[in-house]
Amino acid sequence: MLVTCFVGLSAWQVDRAQHKNDVAASSGVDELKDFNDVMDAQAPMPGILADQRVSLSGHWIPEAQIVIPGRIQNDESGYWVVTMFAPDGGHLGEGVEAANADEKTIAIPVVRGFTTDEDTAMTSEARDGQVELTARIGPIEGPVEGNDLPEGQVHTVSTSQIINMFPDLLTYSGFLIPEKATGAAASVGTDGLAQVPTTTTRDEGGFDLQSAVYALEWIIFAAMALYMWFQLLRDDYLRRRLGEDSQDSAKTVEYVVVKPAGDATIDPEVMSGLTGLPAHRHGGAKPGKKRSKTADTRNTDTSTTGGN
Template sequence: MGSLLFVLVLVTCFVGLSAWQVDRAQHKNDAVESADVEEVEPFNEVMEAQAPMPGILADQRVSLSGHWLPDAQVVVPGRVLDGDKGFWVVTMFAPDDARLGASVGADAEDKTIAIPVLRGFTTDEKTAMESRAAEGPVKMTAQIGPVEGPMPGNSLPEGQVRSVSTSQLINLFPDLLTYSGFLIPESATGDAASVATDGLAFVPPTTTRDEGGFDLQSAGYAIEWLIFAGMALYMWWQLLRDDFMRRRLGEGSDSQDPANRVEYVVVKSAGQSSIDPKVMSGLTGLPAHRHGAKKPRRSRGSASKSSTDDNSTNTTPTGGN
């Protein structure tokens, strides 16, 4: 009973964990909606330089002010806008009152903090390479985009890269500190706005975050917890069955005293591959068919015949010597 109680507690915990995972799978949309990415937040309150960017900040709208770094610019080929293949122009932007992550050393305070900003798109390579941002104060509303992974670009002309990767930008501009993300402007004001100007087309922000739905990973975990619950019940039943068989086998012993155990030695006849089921039945007390013998069939005809045979066999002659 103690083991049964323990198993029931385990099964209850496993089933509860399975229900929790199912709830998580069903409420994935709630987690996405609770992020409130549509609300414009101050940039410096949600982003820190030289620090990992939480995935929940993808597509977050932010407002910030600062100035461009016109010489810190790259061109990204192979981009598509409205079906046209062309180039992105990405320029570093220094936000006002930028914050550093807690893990950054004191020697980094002398460097300029900047974030990559997508200024626009063009199908003409010469326009992309010659375009420059103006100098002066800028106020901007933008959407945070996750940085891309680095890609080899040895075959590209100088000033071009294949992806917006902060690790590559740091190598190109070693005097800058940057963020784990880039900005896609929605609007920019000021004399030096420089977004979608100088021959560049405006690139509308796109949604990159998970749109929710049913979380298959959580659903898989829920199934695993149910399997664990079933395994716990099966193991308890198997142990109970083994204990029952040991007790039943022990009922035929002449003595229950461990000091006076009765041991049996069963010897197979020559040529036999297994012990006779009838012999095993005599030792264990179980029916012979439980040890491999054929299970006897019963029918009315056979029962009547058996009764007749028994009467004829038990009949004792009354006369003669």
Template sequence: MGSLLFVLVLVTCFVGLSAWQVDRAQHKNDAVESADVEEVEPFNEVMEAQAPMPGILADQRVSLSGHWLPDAQVVVPGRVLDGDKGFWVVTMFAPDDARLGASVGADAEDKTIAIPVLRGFTTDEKTAMESRAAEGPVKMTAQIGPVEGPMPGNSLPEGQVRSVSTSQLINLFPDLLTYSGFLIPESATGDAASVATDGLAFVPPTTTRDEGGFDLQSAGYAIEWLIFAGMALYMWWQLLRDDFMRRRLGEDSDSQDPANRVEYVVVKSAGQSSIDPEVMSGLTGLPAHRHGAKKPRKSRGTASKSSTDDNSTNTTPTGGN
């Protein structure tokens, strides 16, 4: 009874976990769908410097004002626009009234807060390296791009990086505090707009977030939990069956009359590797071939001949005088 209770509790847990995974599979994008990324939000209300960026903010449209930091710029090779391979020009932009994350230390007050902004694309490396943003106030509407991690590879020329990685930018510009992610401008106004200028092409924002649907990974986990529940029930049934068979065999042994019980001792002859099948047949009552002897074959010809001989013997001659 105790084992049954344990198995029932285990199966209940497995089924509950399966139902939870199914719920996650059906509602994985509830938070994403509830966030209207098409609506333009004030930048400082959704982003904090030196703080992780929630994935829900990917593709969020924001508005901000500030100024460029022309000397804090990197070129990212290996980017593609309209099928052409070339370079991104990314310049740090200092937003007005920027906010810091709660975990930032006191020494952050002496540093400038800035976020990487994609100013444009070009297929010419020289144009990318020589492009510079203008100085002055800028108002911008942009889309928050995804967080990029460092990419390994061979060394690049000075001023170039393989990805828009926060950790790399911090190493290149130690006097700056930056954000997770970067901005892809939709429009920029002001005398120092500097987006898609100096031979740079405009890079249109793209959608990177998951649009929703049924999460196959969570569905797979749900199926796994159901399999575990089935295995627990099967193992319990197998143990119960084995216990029943052992009890039944024990009762059969106990039901035999001890007074009529016969025990045999079989002694093999010297040099004999196994007991003769005929001897074993006499002890067990099973045919000798069940103990390794050659199974006898019935000959149809012999049987027919024997039958014919019997008929001829029993036939009474007729006729004569």
């Protein structure tokens, strides 16, 4: 039964590996939703919002910009240019309080583009003006210490790092990768920047290697269970064959007949076997000195004659 369970779990992981993205496709992330209906500032972002398509309008905050090295696009290593964007109607999460919130601007990081040239990344600026975006939500990344980087560069799109760099902002637990930007100040994929594909932070189908590894592990567990079962069965068989299946099994008792019933004396040969002493020590004849009946008769006659 345990083996059957393991094999079933392995089959489930294989199915998961083949259809990992079916869940995402059916969760409605491709449906365009209003940004302010799904995102709250200074609040955790539910995992189901990853890759959600949203629409919003607002304006760039050009002075609040970071550059992230080590990004790959079209098999080339380069830089992301990420600029803070203030959405119209942005609001804090329900019950969330922030110090001096009225004096701060709510903004979200937006990936404006990619370039392989560091100077282009560092000098690129967003324009002033109204912008309308259609974008996908990417989950915020964890902070990584960047003391080895030039000023203005960080390793990840991290909320905690952004807040430290721009203390006058309140932000979100996520960032945006634009599909489309319209308006006089669009500034996405312009001025030497290439637009970043919205599929960057999500899987596009295919076989999921992690689930495949889990499936293989369950098969290994099933093989181990079969091996243990075989060993137990083998040990039990050997115990039964050797008569060791019970600690209280009867032991064979050997008896030695010292003298047959009715005899008055004990056979010297038997006593010799018990004591290890020669048989003649127990009344038996000495080797090589058998007395014949003739000798006994002569002795008797001599004794009788001498008596006369």
